[in-house]
Amino acid sequence: MGQLIDGVWHDTWYDTKSTGGRFKRSVSAFRNWITPDGTPGPTGTGGFEASTSRYHLYVSLACPWAHRTLIMRQLKGLSDFIPVSVVHPLMFEHGWTLAQDFPGATGDSLYQHEYLYQLYLHADEQYSGRVTVPVLWDKQNQTIVSNESAEIIRMFNSAFDALGATAGDYYPEYLRAQIDEANAWIYDSVNNGVYKAGFATSQEAYDEAVAGVFTALDKLEDLLGQQRWLVGNQMTEADIRLWTTLIRFDPVYVTHFKCDRKRISDYPNLFAYLRDIYQIPGIANTVNFDHIRHHYFCSHKTINPTGIISTGPVQNLMEPHGRELQFPG
């Protein structure tokens, strides 16, 4: 765990001293967009035209933000267009590494970098900031298109459609306002809420964050008892974004991040919704509990110094969920 400052790696944990024990996630630095014709997207510069052979994705299978991009890549049938490199699940003094001594860790097939921070330096040798996954890489210009998962999934959703991506729009025009609204409160209270609880270094910061997590889960339980999906009557990116946190909740966040008032399996609607999405063809293959559990329990030495991995819950994610019958059409 660390960061780059003017192109030099520094091994430092998150600073919560200046924020009253509160964890604040920094803003992603590379914000360009792949578009069908290479024109600029909502942020960044142009020149990143959709292509079937130009882009590459670096992910951690442990990371909920990177997991969003893997799910959208799967749903949109982009696996042949956008190959993936998977980092090692353990993250210590060099940050994410491309070591291969863990099943499923692929190494860096493009440049054989040892550490992910070297990829950031490859893009910008003076880079300052955190070195995070996911990273969407442009092989042609040898640079980072984007390291913001929320924007990468929108590119995957539509930029490759004319090149043969699988049909399906997970950010349809007519639902955008509602999706944006759902994303905003779910990000703050759930996706990032569990991290705020887990990385809090004051009781007050923890109490505030964990209350937010469970107020939001109670609200979601109620909502998902009335409708199959978060927004409208189709699966959207809002579901993908919520789901990558839910799938990690019982196996990790309950114990490791002290989000232990309830488990997802204690919420009937949330647990059925979790299984509904898990059982969509191709989705289960994006989930790797070995990477997830090893990463969190072993890498966060400040909150779990022994590195002991808890025994974990028994969950049957293949149990029928019945939501298609509960919400027909």
Ligand SMILES: N[C@@H](CCC(=O)N[C@@H](CS)C(=O)NCC(=O)O)C(=O)O
């Ligand atoms: N806003 C980013 C956040 C990505 C992020 O924070 N990834 C974590 C892994 S779960 C990471 O790489 N952390 C390393 C660090 O902060 O040094 C996104 O959604 O893409």
